[in-house]
Amino acid sequence: MDFKMPGKVYGTAMSSLAKAHMLIAAGSADVQVRLCDIASGAFTHTLSGHRDGVMTLEWSTCSEWILMTGGRDGAIRFWDIRRAGCFRVLDQSQCQPGRRPPFLENTSKKIVARTSLAGPSSLANKSVSRKKTPLGNGMKQSQALRKPQNLLRTPVRQRSHPGMSSSHDRATAHYGAVTGLKASGDGMYLLSSGSDSQLRLWDIESGLNILAKYEEMRLQTSKSLHLALNQDSSLVFVPCMATVKACDVWSGLTLQTFRGHYELVNCCYFNLQDQELYTGSNDRQILVWSPPSAIINDLVSLHKHLYSSNHKLLFLFAD
Numbered sequence: 001m002d003f004k005m006p007g008k009v010y011g012t013a014m015s016s017l018a019k020a021h022m023l024i025a026a027g028s029a030d031v032q033v034r035l036c037d038i039a040s041g042a043f044t045h046t047l048s049g050h051r052d053g054v055m056t057l058e059w060s061t062c063s064e065w066i067l068m069t070g071g072r073d074g075a076i077r078f079w080d081i082r083r084a085g086c087f088r089v090l091d092q093s094q095c096q097p098g099r100r101p102p103f104l105e106n107t108s109k110k111i112v113a114r115t116s117l118a119g120p121s122s123l124a125n126k127s128v129s130r131k132k133t134p135l136g137n138g139m140k141q142s143q144a145l146r147k148p149q150n151l152l153r154t155p156v157r158q159r160s161h162p163g164m165s166s167s168h169d170r171a172t173a174h175y176g177a178v179t180g181l182k183a184s185g186d187g188m189y190l191l192s193s194g195s196d197s198q199l200r201l202w203d204i205e206s207g208l209n210i211l212a213k214y215e216e217m218r219l220q221t222s223k224s225l226h227l228a229l230n231q232d233s234s235l236v237f238v239p240c241m242a243t244v245k246a247c248d249v250w251s252g253l254t255l256q257t258f259r260g261h262y263e264l265v266n267c268c269y270f271n272l273q274d275q276e277l278y279t280g281s282n283d284r285q286i287l288v289w290s291p292p293s294a295i296i297n298d299l300v301s302l303h304k305h306l307y308s309s310n311h312k313l314l315f316l317f318a319d
Helices: 103-131 138-150 162-169 292-318
Strands: 009-014 023-028 033-037 042-047 054-059 066-071 076-080 086-089 178-183 189-194 199-203 235-240 243-248 254-259 265-271 276-281 286-289
Touching: 023 054, 023 066, 054 178, 066 178, 235 265, 235 276, 243 265
Parallel strands: 009 054
Antiparallel strands: 009 023, 023 033, 033 042, 054 066, 066 076, 076 086, 178 189, 189 199, 235 243, 243 254, 265 276, 276 286
16 A cells, blocks of 8 residues: 655554554654554544654554654654544653552552542431431432532632643653654553653653653664663663663663664664564664573574584494
């Protein structure tokens, strides 16, 4: 299939969870994100909001309807492709140091909070039912019983001033273009790279910058970069000019540097099944990086194979 794009294509992305659609999100030099449907061979619709070209795209690892995009305008936008307009723009000035508590701990706190709120409300209902005598009309009594529950409703959020909403819509995640996006496997965090040679870690639920201190590194600025995460999302592999750096996601320390390419490295992919890293470069080479244990096992199996073949040859000569 051929899809005619209005400008240079910077990146494409397809959801690994999608069951209800077969869409490929494409970002180009145009300011709009286009969704290509490979079932019909046509564009379904476009997503408008960026003020410059869209360089990188990433689907959520929790929902097949959520798309995250990064543009040359420095903005990272969140989209629900079932609705018009983006519902979140990340702001690098809105930060919260540290990671969130584990999911189970967080949910247990919510359960405790709900039970503490449910206790007084149930007591209030009982006190009302004792004070009220049967009125003959069950509707009036049921309305009286429902009044205490209205007190537990959350306050209505006030609308922000139009000037405040427009300034929030112009928030930036990087000083310069956003060149790479990568969501964690659990869907809780988002890694981004920018032409300002910075890596940033975001909390997807709150949209806050976690302020992870990554070491200084030189990143390409003219094209999109494909980041990679290992199985438990504790290591991120970042193309840095002609090398690839493996950094700890939480501390930001560079643990290892992979050297082997002769020109700029553009993309990384981590094979979860074989625990191997694949890197692609402008030198037209794809290198495979295997863990030491796998290499040793291959050498041992090769040695056993050669030894068994030589032993058979000696046995034939002896006969």
